[in-house]
Amino acid sequence: MSNKIRFTSQEHIITRQNRAEKKFLAAFAAEKPTFEAPMVIHNPYLINPLGALVMFITPEKVAPTLTVHGKRYAREDLTHTFAAATEHFLPVLGLYEDFDNKVTVSLPDGRSTTLTITTGKLPGGVEGVYRCRNIQASLDYLGDDLMFLSPAGKNLPSAYDYKGDIRWLLTENTMFDLKRMKNGNIVTGSSRFCHMPYNSTGMFEINLLGKIHKEFRMPGNYHHDHFEMEDGNLLALTQDFARDTVEDMCVLLDRNTGEVLKTWDYRKVLPTNVGGSGSQDAHDWFHNNAVWYDKKTHTLTLSGRHQDAVINIDYETGNLNWVIGDPEGWPQELVDKYFFKPVGDLSKFDWQYEQHACVVCPNGDVMCFDNGQYRSKVKEKYIENKDNFSRGVRYRIDTDKMEIEQVWQYGKERGQDFFSAYICNVEYYAEGHYLIHSGGIGRVDGYASKALGAFLDMNDPSMELRSVTVEEKDGVVLYQLETEGNFYRAEKLPLYHGGDNLVFGDGKLLGNLEVTEEFDTVPEAEEVLELPPSFHNILVEEDEDRFVFHGKFEKGTLAMLCLENEREGHHYFINTAAVVHLAMCSGAFLEKDDRDVKIHISKRGLQGEFALKLIVNDKKYQTGVTIYCP
Incomplete structure (x- = not known):
């Protein structure tokens, strides 16, 4: 196993959705799709693979009706009529997975347009769907x-x-x-x-x-x-x-x-x-x-x-x-x-x-x-x-x-x-x-x-x-x-x-996240110009308002995260003691190995760029990761 530090930096899902929305609205404004040839965006907001958006313009205000056709017979159709408008943005909900879905948009004057929206197989396994x-x-x-x-x-x-x-x-x-x-x-x-x-x-x-x-x-x-x-x-x-x-x-x-x-x-x-x-x-x-x-x-x-x-x-x-x-x-x-x-x-x-x-x-x-x-x-x-x-x-x-x-x-x-x-x-x-x-x-x-x-x-x-x-x-x-x-x-x-x-x-x-509690007592540790041993399997996930540190530690290990620059340092204790959870109403964050730990550090109260370092027992290791706090 390499002792390479894994690091990801990703924008918040809201930021990514805002960008995606601006892009398809700009395309709509430029193309001015008609009822006969509407614009169709599958999964427009990136997180619903069984949804789509149908967009078109009509010369006069009309109230369109959208039908997602059932797999077997007409009684299964999902039908909904939208408010009258000239610019139409119709959410298509209830698509079947791994299927060529037939979707019909009809107008009060009897005209209709039928579209095919093809979906893929939903993710399976422990982190996917349960059937x-x-x-x-x-x-x-x-x-x-x-x-x-x-x-x-x-x-x-x-x-x-x-x-x-x-x-x-x-x-x-x-x-x-x-x-x-x-x-x-x-x-x-x-x-x-x-x-x-x-x-x-x-x-x-x-x-x-x-x-x-x-x-x-x-x-x-x-x-x-x-x-x-x-x-x-x-x-x-x-x-x-x-x-x-x-x-x-x-x-x-x-x-x-x-x-x-x-x-x-x-x-x-x-x-x-x-x-x-x-x-x-x-x-x-x-x-x-x-x-x-x-x-x-x-x-x-x-x-x-x-x-x-x-x-x-x-x-x-x-x-x-x-x-x-x-x-x-x-x-x-x-x-x-x-x-x-x-x-x-x-x-x-x-x-x-x-x-x-x-x-x-x-x-x-x-x-x-x-x-x-x-x-x-x-x-x-x-x-x-x-x-x-x-x-x-x-x-x-x-x-x-x-x-x-x-x-x-x-x-x-x-x-x-x-x-x-x-x-x-x-x-x-x-x-x-x-x-x-x-x-x-x-x-x-x-x-x-x-x-x-x-x-x-x-x-x-x-x-x-x-x-x-x-x-x-x-x-x-x-x-x-x-x-x-x-x-x-x-x-x-x-x-x-x-x-x-x-x-x-x-x-x-x-709203705001908390100011993450810091640890006042910093153990003496020899600073070394090397990465932590590969056993620790370090992953750092950063987004706009915080980062999450993942690592593996034997129980009882002395461990601390350090954010440092030329002006200041911030220190966060990593609890490696055995923890018994008597309640677990969601296991979303559970790890298979109880030596795997993760902690979240809010950027609230921090400003500037910081080098991320890790103290393990008597050594302070480099990670090569820089955390930016706006």
């Missing part, structure tokens, strides 16, 4: 909707039609939930790594054609979930890396600027050392994986996996209102004031454990996905995964009497076959009509695995990952999708939204 294994659905039920699944590993966000064909995909490994906003765009976690185990720079606002309108960068990074407020501002889950706990804060972001408008800190609400789940540790004591705003009560409802608790706090003050969860292990004064007493048919009542994705129903009921991991707060009573169950559950709460009744569940009857120790979600569509997504199924020799799916070795034929998404209405299963792999959450969405007039203009980077 449908089995689907129970009808075109009458699903219609033009697709089931969108967001990844829980290195796989890609994908959407499946009623036959299980993938009809939408991003080649960026965006993270965590994917939610449609009122303007038709989706917001999801960015694909850019910041901190282990799965913290990304922030969130992308993106249309389904693939154009990223905004990245909302956050100093505490983004994880797990977000929520659009009535005014368009965004609640987002985050943390403060300057302290010793994580995943225990929520912020409100200005939709236009990315500015943090308000912060909720759960350490001011709950004790950090009581009521712990089987996965709790002092560092990740709450593990917030969902946020929901309820306008009726002006409150936030939050899911804390590592306290087996769904909590509700006042939006304005942050004060605690109530807790849903098993009270065992909590101080009695908190139990008496904030916890509910079960009522109704107690033979059918179960508390939720290590839950995800809390939802407040229109009548105030609370739903969540009850993963059921351990299904006890007492170690001696823990239940093995092969004997356990996961489910969607709905609780009715009376906040005056502090009583709780279980009014619905789905999944307990399926036992270990539906068991997911992590991730997953539920959705409320209408009374009696729900989605239940068990996306973290892992099996070893046919039994529910003891380890989370993200940690299973898919090269071992005894191991398998699955994701099962169910829709139930009035107790009847109307839809079920089983795929390979694990998926974080499921959302049923139509491809088109409203008039779907594309919004052009440069995408923007909003």
Whole structure:
């Protein structure tokens, strides 16, 4: 192995998309394509290979209709009518992979033009798409909707039609939930790594054609979930890396600027050392994986996996209102004031454990996905995964009497076959009509695995990952999708939204990353004019606002990154100690070899050119890499 340092410097995907958009708009202006001979751009924004853009000009304002023809018969056609205009920019969504897709554009006067758009095979393997294994659905039920699944590993966000064909995909490994906003765009976690185990720079606002309108960068990074407020501002889950706990804060972001408008800190609400789940540790004591705003009560409802608790706090003050969860292990004064007493048919009542994705129903009921991991707060009573169950559950709460009744569940009857120790979600569509997504199924020799799916070795034929998404209405299963792999959450969405007039203009980077913490004590090390030994397998990936350093180190190695020029030096500690992750809601950034480490260094607070050097034990090595900080 050569001891050559690998270095890449790449513009942000938004910058590359801005350039691509300017290029095709300039071509459109120069060529003035007609309806009879429109301009077609396949994958115009570089990250959606199942999308295209059809552009043409008409002498008068007309409302064109676009049809993506189904593979088998006309009832499968995806048809959408756009707003009237003279300049037409029609996003083509829902193309089949590896296929000569027929697309027809028709005008109100009866004229039509049919195009052929050829797509290639989608990427496979661990870092590609996961295929449908089995689907129970009808075109009458699903219609033009697709089931969108967001990844829980290195796989890609994908959407499946009623036959299980993938009809939408991003080649960026965006993270965590994917939610449609009122303007038709989706917001999801960015694909850019910041901190282990799965913290990304922030969130992308993106249309389904693939154009990223905004990245909302956050100093505490983004994880797990977000929520659009009535005014368009965004609640987002985050943390403060300057302290010793994580995943225990929520912020409100200005939709236009990315500015943090308000912060909720759960350490001011709950004790950090009581009521712990089987996965709790002092560092990740709450593990917030969902946020929901309820306008009726002006409150936030939050899911804390590592306290087996769904909590509700006042939006304005942050004060605690109530807790849903098993009270065992909590101080009695908190139990008496904030916890509910079960009522109704107690033979059918179960508390939720290590839950995800809390939802407040229109009548105030609370739903969540009850993963059921351990299904006890007492170690001696823990239940093995092969004997356990996961489910969607709905609780009715009376906040005056502090009583709780279980009014619905789905999944307990399926036992270990539906068991997911992590991730997953539920959705409320209408009374009696729900989605239940068990996306973290892992099996070893046919039994529910003891380890989370993200940690299973898919090269071992005894191991398998699955994701099962169910829709139930009035107790009847109307839809079920089983795929390979694990998926974080499921959302049923139509491809088109409203008039779907594309919004052009440069995408923007909003907000800020953190100033990366520096290390004050710099070890004495002999500076040598050579590269680090090849064992370290160094890779440096630079983009516009940060860089990521990858390297391999034996556990306990003293290692430090140094940025130096003639005026100043900056030093960043590389943690090579063994790290045990008790939670892994996305394995996108996991390495196969636990000696492989990576750290992100933000350029915020830095200015100028810096030579990058690496201290390993008692030597300071050159890398030959220069980092430019504008």
